[in-house]
Amino acid sequence: FMWSLHILQYSKLKSEDNITSIVLSAPYSSGWVGIGFSNDGKMVGSSAMVGWIDNQGRAYIKQYYLSNQTSSGVKVDEGKLLTTDVPSAAVLYGDNIYLVFQVKFPLHIARQSVILAFSKISPNKFHLAEHDDKTTLSFDFSSGDSVSTNYPYQLKRNHGAFAIFGWGVLVPLGAIAARYLRHKDPLWYYLHVLVQFLGYIIGFAGVVSGIALYNRTHSNFTTHRSLGISVLALGSLQVIAFFLHPNKDSQVRKCWNQYHHWLGRICIFLAAINIVLGIELSDTNISWKVIYGAIISVMIISTTFLEVMMCTKLPKEGTCNGGLQMPTHHPNS
Numbered sequence: 262f263m264w265s266l267h268i269l270q271y272s273k274l275k276s277e278d279n280i281t282s283i284v285l286s287a288p289y290s291s292g293w294v295g296i297g298f299s300n301d302g303k304m305v306g307s308s309a310m311v312g313w314i315d316n317q318g319r320a321y322i323k324q325y326y327l328s329n330q331t332s333s334g335v336k337v338d339e340g341k342l343l344t345t346d347v348p349s350a351a352v353l354y355g356d357n358i359y360l361v362f363q364v365k366f367p368l369h370i371a372r373q374s375v376i377l378a379f380s381k382i383s384p385n386k387f388h389l390a391e392h393d394d395k396t397t398l399s400f401d402f403s404s405g406d407s408v409s410t411n412y413p414y415q416l417k418r419n420h421g422a423f424a425i426f427g428w429g430v431l432v433p434l435g436a437i438a439a440r441y442l443r444h445k446d447p448l449w450y451y452l453h454v455l456v457q458f459l460g461y462i463i464g465f466a467g468v469v470s471g472i473a474l475y476n477r478t479h480s481n482f483t484t485h486r487s488l489g490i491s492v493l494a495l496g497s498l499q500v501i502a503f504f505l506h507p508n509k510d511s512q513v514r515k516c517w518n519q520y521h522h523w524l525g526r527i528c529i530f531l532a533a534i535n536i537v538l539g540i541e542l543s544d545t546n547i548s549w550k551v552i553y554g555a556i557i558s559v560m561i562i563s564t565t566f567l568e569v570m571m572c573t574k575l576p577k578e579g580t581c582n583g584g585l586q587m588p589t590h591h592p593n594s
Contacts (some may be wrong), residue, residue: 267377269296269400279366280345285377289314289358291391292383296360297327297376298342302397305329307376308340312351312360313383322351322360323387337387372399416474419542423467424539425553428492428532430461433560436525441567454503461496464532468493482542488535495528533557 267287273280283545287294297309304327312322324340342364345524349362376397382390435457442449468489502521507514540549 267294267379269319269375269377280363281366282347282363283310283361284359285310285360286406288356289353290356290381292381293323294358294360295377295389295392297378299374299376299397299536302374302376302399304378304395305334305375307374308342308560309376309386310340310342310349310360310362311384311389312358312383314351314353314358315383318353319541320351320353321387322349322362324349325389332388332391335389372401374398375400388594416470416477420474421539421543421549423463423470423488424532425536425556427460427462427464427467428529429536429553430556431456431463432496432532434527435460436529437560437564437567441564441571447579456523457499461500464496465493485535485538485542488531488538492528492532492535495524495531499524499528 265427267285268285270286272282283296285294285296293311293313295309295311297304297307299307307327309327310322310324311325312320322336324342324344326336326339326341328334328336343366345363345365347363349360352359352361374397376395378392378395380390380392384390435453435455438449438456439453442452471486471489475482499521502517502524506521507517511517536553540553543549
C-alpha cells in the first residue's frame with residue numbers, strides 16, 4: 262500500500278501464532294517515519310513503531326504509546342504492540358528508510374487500523390516532534406486487503422483551493438469592482454455583490470473543510486486557525502451589514518460606509534496573510550506558492566494601474582484617497 266511514496270509490505274510467518282513481519286519504506290532526508298496501530302483509527306490510544314537516522318548516521322527504531330495529544334503524552338518504550346524476539350531495525354538505503362519489525366496480533370482480528378505519519382524534524386532525546394502529515398487505513402493482514410483514501414491530503418488540497426479562490430481571489434475582485442467601476446452604475450454594484458457573495462460562500466466552504474481537516478489530523482496550527490476564524494467572522498459581519506445597510510439619506514449612512522469599508526479591508530488583508538501562512542504550513546510543492554504569488558502580483562499590478570488611471574482622469578473628485586473603498590450609494594438605497 263502506498264501513501265506519499267510510503268510502501269507497506271508484510272508476510273505472515275506463523276498463521277497459528279498470528280505473527281507478521283512488516284516492512285515500511287518511505288522517502289527520507291531527515292526527521293522520523295512511523296507506523297501506528299489503533300483500535301479506532303485515531304492517534305490517541307495507539308501504539309507506533311517509529312524510526313529515524315540521527316546526525317551521526319545512527320539508526321533508531323522505537324515503540325511509542327500515544328496516551329494523549331501533548332508531547333508528554335507520547336511515551337517511548339511503552340507501546341502495547343506484542344513484538345517478537347527478532348530485533349526490530351531501521352535501515353537507510355539510498356533515499357529511503359526501511360522500518361523492519363515483527364508483531365503478534367490478537368487472534369481472530371478482522372481488520373487493523375493503521376496510521377502512517379512522518380515529520381521532518383528529528384527526535385530530540387527520543388522525544389518526537391509533531392507529525393507533518395498522516396493518513397489512516399484499514400488493513401486486513403490476513404488477506405492483504407486495505408481500505409483507504411488520501412483523505413487528509415485531498416482535504417488539505419480542497420481547503421487550500423477553496424480558501425485561495427474564495428478569500429484570496431473573489432473577495433478582492435469584488436472590492437476592486439466597487440472601487441474602479443463606479444462609472445458603470447449600476448453594473449459595479451451587482452458585480453460587487455455577486456462576486457463577494459460567491460467569494461464568501463466558497464471561502465466558507467474552505468473554513469468548513471479546514472475544521473474537518475483539524476478534526477482529522479489534530480494539527481496544532483493555532484495562529485492559522487485563529488486567523489481563519491477571524492476572517493470568517495469579518496466576512497460574516499460584512500454579509501450582515503449588507504442586509505442591514507441604512508438608506509443613503511440616513512444620518513448614520515456615513516458611519517455605515519466607514520464601517521463597511523474598513524471591515525472589508527481588514528478582512529482581505531488578514532485573508533492574504535492567512536493564505537500565505539497556510540501554504541507554508543502545508544508543506545506543499547512549490548506550485549501552490551507560484552500560483553498564489555502570481556495571483557497577488559497580478560492584483561497588485563492591476564490595482565496600481567487602475568488607481569493611477571483613476572487619479573489621473575478624476576483628480577477633482579477625491580477618489581484617490583482611501584484605497585479600496587466602496588461608493589456611498591447603490592441602487593434602491
